[in-house]
Amino acid sequence: MMIRRAASLVLLLAAAMAGLSRFASGQAFMTESGYIEFNSKVPLHSFTGRSDQLVGIINLADSTVDFYIDLETLRTGIGKRDKDMRKTLNVEEFPFAEFFGKLITGFAPVLVGPQQITVGGLFKLHGIGLPIQIEGTLENTADGLRVRAEFSLNIEDYDIVPPKILFIRVDEIQRIRINALLTPISH
Amino acid sequence: MLRTGLKTTFIFLFALGLTADGLLGQIPRRRANPDAPVDEVFWAPSIIGMSSVTNIPKGNLNVTILHAFGIATNGIEDLWGLDASANIRFGVDYGLHDRLSVGFARSRFDKLYDFRMKANLLRQTRNDTIPIEIAVKGDFGIQTTKNGFGFADRLSYFISLMFARKLTERVSVQISPMFSHFNTVFIEEENDHFAVGLVARYVIGDRMSLMVEYVPVLGKRSDGTRNALSMGLNIETGGHVFQLFLKTSQWLTEQHIISRNTDNFLDGDFRFGFNVNRVFGVG
Numbered sequence: 139m140m141i142r143r144a145a146s147l148v149l150l151l152a153a154a155m156a157g158l159s160r161f162a163s164g165q166a167f168m169t170e171s172g173y174i175e176f177n178s179k180v181p182l183h184s185f186t187g188r189s190d191q192l193v194g195i196i197n198l199a200d201s202t203v204d205f206y207i208d209l210e211t212l213r214t215g216i217g218k219r220d221k222d223m224r225k226t227l228n229v230e231e232f233p234f235a236e237f238f239g240k241l242i243t244g245f246a247p248v249l250v251g252p253q254q255i256t257v258g259g260l261f262k263l264h265g266i267g268l269p270i271q272i273e274g275t276l277e278n279t280a281d282g283l284r285v286r287a288e289f290s291l292n293i294e295d296y297d298i299v300p301p302k303i304l305f306i307r308v309d310e311i312q313r314i315r316i317n318a319l320l321t322p323i324s325h
Numbered sequence: 326m327l328r329t330g331l332k333t334t335f336i337f338l339f340a341l342g343l344t345a346d347g348l349l350g351q352i353p354r355r356r357a358n359p360d361a362p363v364d365e366v367f368w369a370p371s372i373i374g375m376s377s378v379t380n381i382p383k384g385n386l387n388v389t390i391l392h393a394f395g396i397a398t399n400g401i402e403d404l405w406g407l408d409a410s411a412n413i414r415f416g417v418d419y420g421l422h423d424r425l426s427v428g429f430a431r432s433r434f435d436k437l438y439d440f441r442m443k444a445n446l447l448r449q450t451r452n453d454t455i456p457i458e459i460a461v462k463g464d465f466g467i468q469t470t471k472n473g474f475g476f477a478d479r480l481s482y483f484i485s486l487m488f489a490r491k492l493t494e495r496v497s498v499q500i501s502p503m504f505s506h507f508n509t510v511f512i513e514e515e516n517d518h519f520a521v522g523l524v525a526r527y528v529i530g531d532r533m534s535l536m537v538e539y540v541p542v543l544g545k546r547s548d549g550t551r552n553a554l555s556m557g558l559n560i561e562t563g564g565h566v567f568q569l570f571l572k573t574s575q576w577l578t579e580q581h582i583i584s585r586n587t588d589n590f591l592d593g594d595f596r597f598g599f600n601v602n603r604v605f606g607v608g
Contacts, residue, residue: 162532170351188327191357193352194352195352204351204352206352206354208355208356208357208358208391210358210361211357211358212356212357214387214606215384215608216382216385216604216605217381217382217385217420217423217604218385218561218563218564218566218604219363219563219564219606220382221365222563224364225364233356234354236354273326301563303429318465
């Protein structure tokens, strides 16, 4: 009798965990082709670096948000400048810029249109992780979750020395924009 | 029995918990292209007179202004060659693809127009799955001086196969078998020349590197043709690469450097020259 009850308990708990797992995965969205750009300013000039290989996951079940980009995929339009950028960021040793955190504000998937959200967590660049809050919008669309965000980084906070040639120096403040469609993770 | 059952339950639930945690955890970080080519085996598409395996990235335009002055060892009388007649070459090269570029240029000597193409057949990869770079370069020249020659008599050709390796972050080497052909030459000259370009580059700082190139001619050569030797300094400043050098040949295209250099570096027959490379993103 006791054995049968224990076995039932196992099955019940297993079913519950499996259900939780399916629930979690059903509310998890991922992209490997998100768009990210940064804008850099030098006196009388600015340039933009872009990549469409932003990788990210948003899990609504536990509100986790995880994004990273391989910095080598960023392109500014001039190969030599890309090489300088990789050297400045020391991409060989620190290949990723990454964010891992949680949704601070709520998000209602049933509502139509973009909703303002705030995420908080750790942004890691050049081997240094710093707490950060980022504001953006999240929208539940027929194809998945659309996330848009824009924020600024001071690269000196991450121990990156802005490139300098004679008197011309790249501004330490970099404006970052992301735009990604995350599709449901299926198993 | 009951104890075993509960133990199994516990392990089972723990395993399930891990699975759930795995779903909720961080994505494993993966490099987008672990087989990516190494960054710039050389800083510029040319060493001094010779081409390098480095190509122009897709959509980039490389504008070059190349100067080679007179013999430097004549001293102050002609300001170490700066007063002498210089050969000048203006050129543009455009990257059609990261591995393919085309270009044209105009040189003062022989009023030469030349058209060229460079293709990377292999790129050295960061993880050494491909240990060397191989590139092919072709150049086609038309001299336009008023001398009564027909069109075909004015043509010259050049082709080289370049093998290079970035040995360390500082040291790169290249060896380039090459061939040149002139449709029409004077009686004491050869139409064809074979040579091997030997190149080394040493990076001495974030913005500076040293380079040397030696081009021994193999087999038959025109009377008086000497092996060209050059050495120089690269200065990189973001979008520019300035190349300052001492070289024997005043010619600025490879087919001419191989076959028409009559100066010997070790006899003091070298001249000062420079090349300015400026890259624009236009694509």
